[in-house]
Amino acid sequence: MIEAQNLTKDYGDKRAVDGLTFQVKPGMVTGFLGPNGSGKSTTMRLILGLDRPSAGTVTVNGKLYRDHQAPLHEVGALLEARSVHTGRSAYNHLLALAQTHGIPKRRIGELIELVGLQDVAKKRAGTFSLGMSQRLGIATALLGDPHTLTLDEPVNGLDPEGIHWIRNLLKGLAAEGRTVFVSSHLMSEMALTADHLIVIGRGRLIADLSVDEFVRKASKNIVRVRSPQAAELRDLVVGPDVSVETVEPGVLEVDGLSAEQIGDAAAEHGFAIHELTLQQASLEQAFMDLTREDVEFRTGEATSERDEVVA
Amino acid sequence: MSSVAHVPSVPRLDHHGRVTQARVGRSEWTKLRSVRSTRYSLAAAVLFTIGLAALACAVVAHHYPNMSPRDQADFHPLEVTLVGVQLAQLAIGILGILVITGEYSTGMIRASMTAVPRRLPVLWGKALVYGLVTAALMIPAVLVAFFVGQAILSRHNIDAAFTDPGVARAVFGAALYLTVVGLFGLGLGAIVRNTAGGIATFVAIMFVLPPLMNVLPTSWNDAASPYLPLAAGEAIMAVTSGNHLSPWVGLLLFFGYAAATLVVAAVLLVRRDT
Numbered sequence: 001m002i003e004a005q006n007l008t009k010d011y012g013d014k015r016a017v018d019g020l021t022f023q024v025k026p027g028m029v030t031g032f033l034g035p036n037g038s039g040k041s042t043t044m045r046l047i048l049g050l051d052r053p054s055a056g057t058v059t060v061n062g063k064l065y066r067d068h069q070a071p072l073h074e075v076g077a078l079l080e081a082r083s084v085h086t087g088r089s090a091y092n093h094l095l096a097l098a099q100t101h102g103i104p105k106r107r108i109g110e111l112i113e114l115v116g117l118q119d120v121a122k123k124r125a126g127t128f129s130l131g132m133s134q135r136l137g138i139a140t141a142l143l144g145d146p147h148t149l150t151l152d153e154p155v156n157g158l159d160p161e162g163i164h165w166i167r168n169l170l171k172g173l174a175a176e177g178r179t180v181f182v183s184s185h186l187m188s189e190m191a192l193t194a195d196h197l198i199v200i201g202r203g204r205l206i207a208d209l210s211v212d213e214f215v216r217k218a219s220k221n222i223v224r225v226r227s228p229q230a231a232e233l234r235d236l237v238v239g240p241d242v243s244v245e246t247v248e249p250g251v252l253e254v255d256g257l258s259a260e261q262i263g264d265a266a267a268e269h270g271f272a273i274h275e276l277t278l279q280q281a282s283l284e285q286a287f288m289d290l291t292r293e294d295v296e297f298r299t300g301e302a303t304s305e306r307d308e309v310v311a
Numbered sequence: 312m313s314s315v316a317h318v319p320s321v322p323r324l325d326h327h328g329r330v331t332q333a334r335v336g337r338s339e340w341t342k343l344r345s346v347r348s349t350r351y352s353l354a355a356a357v358l359f360t361i362g363l364a365a366l367a368c369a370v371v372a373h374h375y376p377n378m379s380p381r382d383q384a385d386f387h388p389l390e391v392t393l394v395g396v397q398l399a400q401l402a403i404g405i406l407g408i409l410v411i412t413g414e415y416s417t418g419m420i421r422a423s424m425t426a427v428p429r430r431l432p433v434l435w436g437k438a439l440v441y442g443l444v445t446a447a448l449m450i451p452a453v454l455v456a457f458f459v460g461q462a463i464l465s466r467h468n469i470d471a472a473f474t475d476p477g478v479a480r481a482v483f484g485a486a487l488y489l490t491v492v493g494l495f496g497l498g499l500g501a502i503v504r505n506t507a508g509g510i511a512t513f514v515a516i517m518f519v520l521p522p523l524m525n526v527l528p529t530s531w532n533d534a535a536s537p538y539l540p541l542a543a544g545e546a547i548m549a550v551t552s553g554n555h556l557s558p559w560v561g562l563l564l565f566f567g568y569a570a571a572t573l574v575v576a577a578v579l580l581v582r583r584d585t
Binding site for chain 1: 319320321322323324326327328329330331334335337338339341342345346347348413414417418419420421422423424425426427428429584585
């Protein structure tokens with residue numbers, strides 16, 4: 001369980017995280033979503049006690065991170081950038097961290113095997129590809145068999161197989177009752193992995209809802225209909241709550257009726273239907289709509305922002 | 312890399328241990344011994360200490376019969392066996408800086424600080440382990456340098472005996488001095504958090520500041536110079552009287568500088584964001 005209460009972080013004049021309040025519950029994967037620069041990594045760093053909040057608090061399993069006597073058993077972290085000495089082997093990296101908690105050496109072998117790094121475990125981490133570094137980061141996060149995992153962009157740099165592997169790993173960890181908090185800037189990835197979403201933009205909370213709810217809100221229920229009698233069908237279904245658009249000859253997009261209702265109406269009047277599909281708005285599109293106001297560094301806005309600061 | 316297509320299951324860990332200073336010390340030992348810069352720097356320090364001593368002694372022994380009586384009178388067999396320390400201190404100091412700045416430049420510091428969120432045990436662990444390793448390596452190195460050097464000088468009967476007054480103090484003191492140099496470097500590195508900046512600060516304080524003192528009026532310079540870190544520390548190796556502190560007072564003062572640097576580093580480590 002992670003609990004943020006009015007969490008705020010300023011870097012000089014710039015407010016990176018602005019009064020975030022949220023809970024990350026155990027037993028599910030919670031996606032932490034936001035455009036680049038929205039404060040996800042800063043929030044992760046605040047959770048792990050790497051940075052100190054300017055205001056508010058964030059606790060993990062009921063305590064401030066730094067008050068845990070055995071933090072690696074409480075929280076496993078995959079940090080945003082590479083956080084490994086490039087001159088040290090993967091094995092020695094894990095060993096040095098394990099030794100701070102007296103974790104036995106055999107654990108290191110188990111994890112190296114789990115993430116599939118056994119062939120390169122003795123090689124210097126600086127020679128690793130981004131994908132291999134991510135796998136080492138995952139092994140690091142799992143070292144203490146923690147109750148809670150915070151992973152910053154874990155699929156970055158992974159090949160499709162690696163992404164699939166992470167997805168299953170995270171779901172498995174959540175199914176065991178652990179708290180899994182995963183940041184990403186890709187809505188499509190989170191839709192496949194997460195059960196719950198916390199969405200931020202410019203350091204502020206935008207949405208805190210289940211993935212199902214997000215998908216439901218995102219889909220506009222537009223039904224695409226292809227019919228040789230499109231014009232007749234159009235006159236049949238159009239109404240005060242139903243709008244119809246002819247996108248090309250013979251193809252309609254109907255907003256306000258379900259596919260079933262349109263199909264039944266067409267059947268009643270003996271119209272032929274060649275296609276009847278529910279057009280869900282893409283999740284990525286929905287995510288962009290949701291965060292549009294909060295995207296930082298949007299082109300054309302930089303000037304007005306600077307003016308604001310001066311004023 | 313082997314492919315793992317099935318649902319991975321994380322093996323459980325039945326161990327549950329808390330962070331202790333001793334464990335962090337063990338971790339720091341693993342960190343220190345598992346990077347190349349440690350091996351290179353320490354090997355260089357040992358090589359300089361012994362090799363330069365042997366070389367200098369051989370050169371001096373060769374020239375001694377042709378030296379002017381004044382130069383012969385100025386010559387001290389101990390000084391020449393400790394010349395390698397001058398170069399060794401660069402290797403030891405810079406490695407001390409790297410021990411901490413290497414973590415900042417690679418991002419390892421974030422992993423270290425998430426494992427030990429109280430942070431200070433990491434700094435103390437580094438100081439303890441690096442101090443012990445330097446001392447354990449440099450004590451034999453200076454002893455070897457001394458006895459090899461004196462063996463070369465003894466052919467001309469210009470050698471010093473280990474039991475001569477002040478000799479044992481100066482020889483062991485050289486190793487202690489190098490150890491403190493390492494700690495001083497570590498403290499500076501932890502404050503500056505950047506390798507290039509750390510080295511520049513170290514070199515400035517140790518080697519640039521002393522000649523700069525010459526711009527001061529002579530009386531001020533003479534009064535202040537013995538208290539600079541380098542001069543204070545080197546007093547432990549002095550065999551002739553001159554404008555320097557007494558050996559142990561000097562080394563203690565130098566240790567005080569290193570300790571103060573580490574304390575400042577500790578305060579900053581706890582306060583600053585990582």
